[in-house]
Amino acid sequence: MGNYWQERNKPYQPGQAEAFKVSRSKIELFMQCPRCFWLDARLKIKRPNGPPFNINKTIDELYKKEFDRHRQAGTPHKIMADNQIKAVPMQHDSLDQWRHNFTGIVAVHQPTNLHVFGAIDDLWVDDQGNAIVVDYKATSKDKEVSIDSDWQISYKRQLEVYQWLLRQNGLPVSDTGYFVYTNARIDVDGFNDHLEFRTKLIPYKGSDAWVEPTLVKMKQCLDGDMPAVGMAAMGGECDFCLYARQRTELTLKALKKKS
Numbered sequence: 023m024g025n026y027w028q029e030r031n032k033p034y035q036p037g038q039a040e041a042f043k044v045s046r047s048k049i050e051l052f053m054q055c056p057r058c059f060w061l062d063a064r065l066k067i068k069r070p071n072g073p074p075f076n077i078n079k080t081i082d083e084l085y086k087k088e089f090d091r092h093r094q095a096g097t098p099h100k101i102m103a104d105n106q107i108k109a110v111p112m113q114h115d116s117l118d119q120w121r122h123n124f125t126g127i128v129a130v131h132q133p134t135n136l137h138v139f140g141a142i143d144d145l146w147v148d149d150q151g152n153a154i155v156v157d158y159k160a161t162s163k164d165k166e167v168s169i170d171s172d173w174q175i176s177y178k179r180q181l182e183v184y185q186w187l188l189r190q191n192g193l194p195v196s197d198t199g200y201f202v203y204t205n206a207r208i209d210v211d212g213f214n215d216h217l218e219f220r221t222k223l224i225p226y227k228g229s230d231a232w233v234e235p236t237l238v239k240m241k242q243c244l245d246g247d248m249p250a251v252g253m254a255a256m257g258g259e260c261d262f263c264l265y266a267r268q269r270t271e272l273t274l275k276a277l278k279k280k281s
Contacts, residue, residue, distance in 0.1 A: 034063045036245045041130050044240065046140030046183045049233075050176055052240050055260040057249040064244065069262050081160045081204060082143060086121070089144055101202065102146070105223045109154055112147040120145075129190030131234065134241035142184050148196060155184045155199035155228075160219075162206035167222050169201060177201065178226060186230035198227045 034042050042063075051069075052059040061067040092099045093111035102109055114120075120127040126141040144156040157180065161167060169177055181199045188195045204221040243249065251263045 033066050034244050039135075041135050041137040042244070043137045043139065044237075045126070046138075046180060049138070049183060049236060049240070050179060052243065053176075053179065053236065055252060055263060056239075056243050057252055057263055058260060059240070060243055060246075060248050064248075078160045082158050085158045085202060086144065101221065101223050107146075107148075107200075107223070109146040109148040112145040112153060114145065117145065127184070127187045127191060129187050131190075131237050133234075134237050136237050136241060138183075138187065138190075138237070140180075140183055140187055144202075145188075146200075151194060152196040153188055153193045154196045155181050155188065157181055157184075157199070157201050159201050159203040160206070161203075162208060164208055167203045167205045167224070169203075169224055169226060178228065179232075181226060182228040182230045183233060185228050186233040189230070197229070198225050200225055 044063075048059065048062070051062060058069055062069070089099055089111045093113055096110055096113075098107070098110050116127070119125050120142050123141045126139040128137065128139045130137050142155065143158045146154040146156055148154060157177070159167075159177065168174075181201075185195050185197075185199065201224040202221060203224055204219045207218045207220060210218055251259065251267060253259065
């Protein structure tokens, strides 16, 4: 197990012949900050991890069980019927693999030799035979959920990468995907060992046209020197780069005072 883990996480070597694995989340990391991506891929210096979202993961698993019952029966889920979606959960021999975090759905981008992968939440199929990418999201806020905030562009890019991967695997894919977005209510009288949710189905028409040009830029980044401190996706300096620079400056000042 130790050797497998070490092999799977080898740093990128410029000019290497072996395909280099980049997950959907690494593409998002590059979009947010090329410098952070370079440090991760070349030196295995990763951004600090946030806390695990265990409740969100649980909701994902329960949704999968729920949609899988309809998948086996070949029937639409209630949320699909309520929103007049002419589709059913897709049956596919590779679905379990495509959902698994460390395998996912894979495509090797030949121009860059990047092994791109990502684990999908769900797939539906419409009455024309097109695959529909579906992503589960969960939160708790005092207003209706949407995907309109600037930071939620990462949700949209996530769905578009999955659409690209499916097309690379020869599947006809609908441009429109869906977010099954559930919101835990806080306008109730108490907890009482029970959470109530309101779930909204949000359509999103994606375009994966940006994916391949981005992979080319990622390859150039991997083969080049460490990028300078740049701008974060939402404007301003990358918070992680800013912290690292200020911490280094303070450390150097402290050492200079001691000497």
